[in-house]
Amino acid sequence: xxxxxxxCQTIIVILILFIGNxxxxxxxxxxxxxxxxxxxxxxxSAFAKSYQQSLALNSGIEYGLKRNFFLQFVLDFNAVKYSQxxxxxxxxxxxxxxxxxxxxxxxxxxxxIAIVSSKKCSFSPYLGIGYANIGEPRLTxxxxxxxxxxxxxxxxxxxxxxxxxxxxxxxxxxxxTLYLDSSYWLSNVRVQESTAQAWSFxxxxxxxx
Numbered sequence: 571x572x573x574x575x576x577x578c579q580t581i582i583v584i585l586i587l588f589i590g591n592x593x594x595x596x597x598x599x600x601x602x603x604x605x606x607x608x609x610x611x612x613x614x615s616a617f618a619k620s621y622q623q624s625l626a627l628n629s630g631i632e633y634g635l636k637r638n639f640f641l642q643f644v645l646d647f648n649a650v651k652y653s654q655x656x657x658x659x660x661x662x663x664x665x666x667x668x669x670x671x672x673x674x675x676x677x678x679x680x681x682x683i684a685i686v687s688s689k690k691c692s693f694s695p696y697l698g699i700g701y702a703n704i705g706e707p708r709l710t711x712x713x714x715x716x717x718x719x720x721x722x723x724x725x726x727x728x729x730x731x732x733x734x735x736x737x738x739x740x741x742x743x744x745x746x747t748l749y750l751d752s753s754y755w756l757s758n759v760r761v762q763e764s765t766a767q768a769w770s771f772x773x774x775x776x777x778x779x
Contacts, residue, residue, distance in 0.1 A: 603632040607751060607774025611648040611672065614754070616764035621672070622651040626770055628751075630678075638682045644698070646674035646770070652707055655762050665709040670722065672766075674729060674755070676700015682737070690739050698731035702757040704766055727759035727766075737776065747776040 611626040612618075630644035653666035680696025705722045712719070733753025740748060750773055757766040 601634045601778050603634070603747075603776045603778045605630045605632055605642065605644075605749075605774060605776045607749070607772035609751070609770065609772035609774075611650065612769040612771065613650075614767045614769060617761065617767050619655050620653055620762040620764065621670070621766075621768075622653070624648055624650040626772060628770075628772055628774065632776065640678075640680060640682060640694070640696075642678040642680075642696075644674070644676060644678055644700075646672075648672040648674075652705075654707075658708070661709075661711075663709065663711070665707055665720075668707050668709075668720070670705040670707050672705070672768075673703040674700055675703075676729065676731070678731070678733075680734075691737065692739075693734055693736045695734045696732075698729075698733070698753075698755070700729055700731075702727050702729040702759055702766065704757075704759050704761060706761055725759050725761065727757050729755045729757040729759075729766075731755040733770070745775050746778060749774055749776060 605628070607628045609626045609628075610623060612623050613621045625648070627647045628644060630642050632640050632642040634640055648671060650670050650672055652668050652670040654664045657664060676698050677700060678696045678698040680694045682692050682694045685691040685693060704725050706725060708721050708723060710719045710721060711717075731753050733751060735749045735751040737747050737749040740746060751770070752772075753770045755768060755770070759766040
């Protein structure tokens, strides 16, 4: 737990210093982009015992800053398969093979770096921080009434993230920019005696307006 908290705090400190060294007041342009992507959420470490690989959906608003830096607000919705590993004190059962969700909302700060002089291809390393909301389903059995019901406990915390994306600028007015995104996030939320953490692999589009 302490190791996970230290990793999370380290990424947060780096992100704050990174932003502090860049002027957000001056900009090369006022371009704003809408980003949308789909892919996979791959839980890591002991977190993967309870939460399985699943569909990941991401959308965001990106704001271009000076010297190709950017600030991006992102929303992530992940529909996951859940299997309880540790019995509750008041239950003799494990609730497995059910559905839950992992929700993330936060900010990414990074830089677009051109790979070729034409700027058709670029990559964007970034750091992020935000709010995490993770659902943990439970099954309640009322023997006297003969009723089985499901409840979901929502656990909240913060997360930190590090990632990169590779972008390709197309000639299409509809798609504009295609990108591949890979990131790793770590939260202070504890589920089934494990720290919530996962990889995300996404493919998406970025449209300026």
